[in-house]
Amino acid sequence: MAEKGKEVRASPMELMKQLPGEDCGDCGFDTCFEFALAIFDRRKRYDECTKLNDAQRKALAKMLAPPMREVVLGVGERARRIGGEEVMTREELGFFGKTVIAYDVWDTMSEERLRDRLKEIYEIKAVKVKEAFSADAIAVRNVSGDPKKFKEAVKIVSEQTDVPLILCSFDPKALRVAVELVKDKRPLLYAATKDNWADVLELAKKYAVPVAIFSPNDLDTLGAIAKTFAKNGVEDLVLDPGTFTEPGSLLQTFCNLIMLRRACVEDGVKEVSYPTMAVPATITMTVGDRKKAAQLETMLANALITKGINLVILHYPNTWGFFPMVMLRESVFKHPKAEEKVDPGIYEFNEPDELSPVLVTTNYTMTYGVVSSELERVKVPCWLLVVDTGGLSLDTVAGTGEWADLLEEAVDEFNLDEKVKHRILIVGQVVAEYKEDMEEALPDWKIVIGPKDSTEIGPFLKEKWKEFLKESGIEA
Numbered sequence: 001m002a003e004k005g006k007e008v009r010a011s012p013m014e015l016m017k018q019l020p021g022e023d024c025g026d027c028g029f030d031t032c033f034e035f036a037l038a039i040f041d042r043r044k045r046y047d048e049c050t051k052l053n054d055a056q057r058k059a060l061a062k063m064l065a066p067p068m069r070e071v072v073l074g075v076g077e078r079a080r081r082i083g084g085e086e087v088m089t090r091e092e093l094g095f096f097g098k099t100v101i102a103y104d105v106w107d108t109m110s111e112e113r114l115r116d117r118l119k120e121i122y123e124i125k126a127v128k129v130k131e132a133f134s135a136d137a138i139a140v141r142n143v144s145g146d147p148k149k150f151k152e153a154v155k156i157v158s159e160q161t162d163v164p165l166i167l168c169s170f171d172p173k174a175l176r177v178a179v180e181l182v183k184d185k186r187p188l189l190y191a192a193t194k195d196n197w198a199d200v201l202e203l204a205k206k207y208a209v210p211v212a213i214f215s216p217n218d219l220d221t222l223g224a225i226a227k228t229f230a231k232n233g234v235e236d237l238v239l240d241p242g243t244f245t246e247p248g249s250l251l252q253t254f255c256n257l258i259m260l261r262r263a264c265v266e267d268g269v270k271e272v273s274y275p276t277m278a279v280p281a282t283i284t285m286t287v288g289d290r291k292k293a294a295q296l297e298t299m300l301a302n303a304l305i306t307k308g309i310n311l312v313i314l315h316y317p318n319t320w321g322f323f324p325m326v327m328l329r330e331s332v333f334k335h336p337k338a339e340e341k342v343d344p345g346i347y348e349f350n351e352p353d354e355l356s357p358v359l360v361t362t363n364y365t366m367t368y369g370v371v372s373s374e375l376e377r378v379k380v381p382c383w384l385l386v387v388d389t390g391g392l393s394l395d396t397v398a399g400t401g402e403w404a405d406l407l408e409e410a411v412d413e414f415n416l417d418e419k420v421k422h423r424i425l426i427v428g429q430v431v432a433e434y435k436e437d438m439e440e441a442l443p444d445w446k447i448v449i450g451p452k453d454s455t456e457i458g459p460f461l462k463e464k465w466k467e468f469l470k471e472s473g474i475e476a
Contacts, residue, residue, distance in 0.1 A: 010063040012040045018059045020051040039064060042096060067265045069274050070097060071210050071236045073137065073311075074164025075186050080136055082238070082310035083275035086265055095308040097275060098333045101301070101325060102137035102166055102313045104281055107144045107153035114153060118160050121317045126326040128369065133326045135163065139190070139313045140178070142169035151177040158182050166190050166212075166313065172199035183207045190214070191240060197225050204234045212277060216242030219256060219272070227271035237274040238311060245283045245300070253278065257309060277311035278304050284315050294318060298325065305329050341391030342368045346414045352381040354421045355474065357465050359450065359457070360407065361428065362389040362397060370454050378458030383419060385410055395430045404437035411442060424468050426450040446472060 016036040027048050029035045038044040039060070046052070046060040070084035082097040103121045105114055118138070126133045140157050142150040150169060157165065158181065165187040167178045175189055191214035192200035204211045211234060215222035219241060226237050241256035257276050263269040280300040287293040298321035301312050305328050314321075342363040349372070361371050363386050375382060387410040389397040397403050407425075410416075417423070423445045427438065429452040438447045448468060451460045469475070 012036045015040055015063060018056045019049060022051055024051060026050045067268060067273055069235060071238060071275050073100065073188050073210060076162060078163045080164055085308060088261060088265055095333045097310050099305045099309055099329050100136040100311045102139045103135050103317050104139040104141055104313055104315055105157060106141040107149045111156060114156055118157065124317050124319050124322045126323045128327060128330055137164040137166055139166035139168050142171060142174045147174040147177045150174045151181055154178045154181055158185065170196055172196050175200065175203055179203055179207050179209060188212055188238065192225060194221050201229055201232055201234060205232065210236035210238065212238040212240050214240045217252060217256065219259060223271040226274060238277050239272060239274050240277045243278045243280060243282050245286045257307060275310035278309055279313045281313050281315035294321065301325055302328055305332055341365060342386055344386045344388035344410060346416065346419060347384040347386060349375040349384060350379050350381040352383050355469065356381045356383055357426055357461055358383045358385055358420060359426045360385045360387060362387050362392060362394050364391055364393040367393055374454040374457050380458060380461045385416060394428050398431045398434055403431055403434055404441040407438060408441040422469060422472055422474055424448055424472060
């Protein structure tokens, strides 16, 4: 790893010089300088400016290129971008190429077992606020050593899923028949090694697909192979320095990955300026007990995610392991300047009608997540009015004295009176002391104080709602 050449990051003023300077507002900002600040800290992409000419576009692409190359796996809506990192720790700027979580299947499975395995993998879900997550990719392993069986397994997987595929074999013949079958899906070839790199390079050039380079505990060879690929026009690379899970060897796994990140973002070593990956699934080779292996695999994957590793391949699909991994990843890779708030508006749950209850909450992400999850769980048809509080929680905004006015604005802005026949709003108990203020701001609406805890929402609505309607002169 000898070629160094770290470039100094362009300043917002330097970026500003490449923008049209028309302050047209098409990008969502009032001025080009505001847009320059946004692309500098990567809240926006430079190509969101509609007035750029080719020269400006090329200049900005070069100025904004991060030390670590960004690599795209797969195609379409399920494609995943990994890499594009600029820092060692997220406190400096942020991590951007979210860790792709992949699960493995293998070609010695029967067709029925393979399909069952895929179903098992995709039954695992994690939900955060309004977004649902499932496995990001499938790694197909050539356990049989038979190119024909490998091709058959890849075909079945390809027909069953639209996520990126990782074709896992050290045999170029097996990789060749598999990539020929799914070349249009932009699979990741895993892997090029010191023994097969020439043949894998030929495949990568022919089919224009990304390649993982595997060189366990040998960073010099890893960099040398990557340099050769880059010189031959193949730059969509992912680096795997090995995942060691034997007792006492785990530290080496992390040391290698950290050294690669440091060489990339701090020293500007070109031949290793690519995304990195690890394979926690190798734990199955050293731990015989299935339950213990699954636990250790999840622990290792979580630790890798905190370091910003770009791709992990796992063996044990289970909800208790997947959910914390996703929650951790979404926090670790959250943009440091991202706003913690939900879009205000009226949200429907369980197909409500004009007589369904209306609950009120703020657009603070955590509050919305808790309330919406409970509404999904209890299966009661209702409306949820999300008030724009600038992302503040209900107890916080109540203390400002502005809650009643904000609630009034939301009711008017989103035409709530057109959604329901009744005029009843259910608000959280935390604003009970401001009931008179709310009634004064909304004289045509009845303010009902709801339960203190979200887990009480279901029983509260089932027991009380018809009574509230009857008191208002409406028969349910």
